[in-house]
Amino acid sequence: MGRLSGLQIQALSLYRQAWRAARSKPAEEQPALKQYIRDEFHKHRDIPRANMMLVEHMLRAGKKKLQMLSMREVTGVHRK
Amino acid sequence: PASPHGNVSKGINMLPVLLAAGRRALTQGPAVPSYLASFISTTSEAAQAAATASKKVAAGSTGKPPLYKEFQIYRWNPDSQEAPKYASYQVDINNCGPMMLDVLLKIKDEQDQTLSIRRSCREGICGSCAMNVDGQNTLACLCKVNRDPGHVGRVAPLPHMFVVKDLVVDMANFYAQYKSIKPYLQKKEKTSGTEYYQSKESRAKLDGLYECILCACCSTSCPSYWWNPDKYLGPAVLLAAYRWIIDSRDDATAERLAAVDDAFKLYRCKTILNCASVCPKGLNPAKAITKIKQSIAAGSPV
Numbered sequence: 393m394g395r396l397s398g399l400q401i402q403a404l405s406l407y408r409q410a411w412r413a414a415r416s417k418p419a420e421e422q423p424a425l426k427q428y429i430r431d432e433f434h435k436h437r438d439i440p441r442a443n444m445m446l447v448e449h450m451l452r453a454g455k456k457k458l459q460m461l462s463m464r465e466v467t468g469v470h471r472k
Numbered sequence: 473p474a475s476p477h478g479n480v481s482k483g484i485n486m487l488p489v490l491l492a493a494g495r496r497a498l499t500q501g502p503a504v505p506s507y508l509a510s511f512i513s514t515t516s517e518a519a520q521a522a523a524t525a526s527k528k529v530a531a532g533s534t535g536k537p538p539l540y541k542e543f544q545i546y547r548w549n550p551d552s553q554e555a556p557k558y559a560s561y562q563v564d565i566n567n568c569g570p571m572m573l574d575v576l577l578k579i580k581d582e583q584d585q586t587l588s589i590r591r592s593c594r595e596g597i598c599g600s601c602a603m604n605v606d607g608q609n610t611l612a613c614l615c616k617v618n619r620d621p622g623h624v625g626r627v628a629p630l631p632h633m634f635v636v637k638d639l640v641v642d643m644a645n646f647y648a649q650y651k652s653i654k655p656y657l658q659k660k661e662k663t664s665g666t667e668y669y670q671s672k673e674s675r676a677k678l679d680g681l682y683e684c685i686l687c688a689c690c691s692t693s694c695p696s697y698w699w700n701p702d703k704y705l706g707p708a709v710l711l712a713a714y715r716w717i718i719d720s721r722d723d724a725t726a727e728r729l730a731a732v733d734d735a736f737k738l739y740r741c742k743t744i745l746n747c748a749s750v751c752p753k754g755l756n757p758a759k760a761i762t763k764i765k766q767s768i769a770a771g772s773p774v
Contacts, residue, residue, distance in 0.1 A: 439553070440553070450550075
């Protein structure tokens with residue numbers, strides 16, 4: 393893949409943090425949570441590398457979602 | 473007779489129904505349902521009257537001639553991959569409310585439903601519609617529209633804030649900074665359950681501080697806050713900090729002064745004074761910041 397750019401490293405780091413947050417939740421909720429995290433990242437996988445503004449916007453939004461997910465009171469995610 | 477068609481304004485009114493009935497009267501003769509018979513007469517004079525009424529609505533309910541003015545509004549959609557741009561809209565300001573918020577809602581209503589704005593009270597008390605109009609941070613609901621048709625109005629989001637969409641900005645950092653100064657009463661002893669008394673002079677010290685609506689106009693007009701938004705607290709939050717420092721009912725004054733006594737949290741203020749000139753409520757955050765600095769130098773609230 394070659395050297396990862398700073399933004400790519402941040403995106404991967406966010407993914408790992410979200411993954412670890414999901415692992416701290418009750419076991420029966422974890423698969424749904426992990427699928428949610430994957431889908432959220434895969435939705436925007438086609439943003440071109442050069443569009444830094446949009447990637448940074450997505451990272452900020454992702455960090456906010458991660459903050460909410462990390463709250464002790466949040467136990468799972470359910471989607472229709 | 474003139475056509476009763478026209479740009480009938482949206483809204484729940486009986487006019488379209490009446491016009492349709494009037495038109496039917498013209499072309500087909502009386503076909504009015506019995507429950508409407510008392511409202512509609514089916515002579516042609518009545519139909520003409522309805523037609524002129526509709527024309528008046530089409531021209532605009534104020535009856536003034538249309539006066540078009542151009543507005544350039546910052547647009548950015550995170551879902552599209554385009555760069556942000558200023559989109560140009562022509563608005564008839566003679567058939568619109570006097571404030572910038574009225575113009576924005578008219579654009580959203582009639583021209584471009586995708587325009588995103590925050591707004592709530594429309595009277596300058598909630599602080600939701602804070603934005604940059606013609607280079608100045610104000611509340612859109614209190615900002616009178618410049619009536620000169622040659623002037624191009626320019627509306628942008630609050631400067632140096634991350635944009636969520638169009639004119640909506642991310643206020644999370646601002647709110648987190650406000651939370652960090654502990655904007656609540658802190659008492660040393662357990663509460664007795666009765667009111668905490670305060671003299672009139674002590675209460676007068678809070679005037680000009682409690683009225684802050686946290687619109688963020690001042691903080692986002694401060695160049696020092698632009699360059700250090702994560703570390704410098706900004707005028708709005710420092711005003712709130714001072715409001716709690718000089719509240720005579722609060723017991724944690726020394727801790728509050730110590731918490732804010734920091735090279736970045738407080739002393740990034742270089743008395744630029746943009747905050748005082750821009751506050752839509754007429755408050756003076758710069759004066760409060762000076763008082764905090766004096767309090768720290770004196771050791772007790774000034």
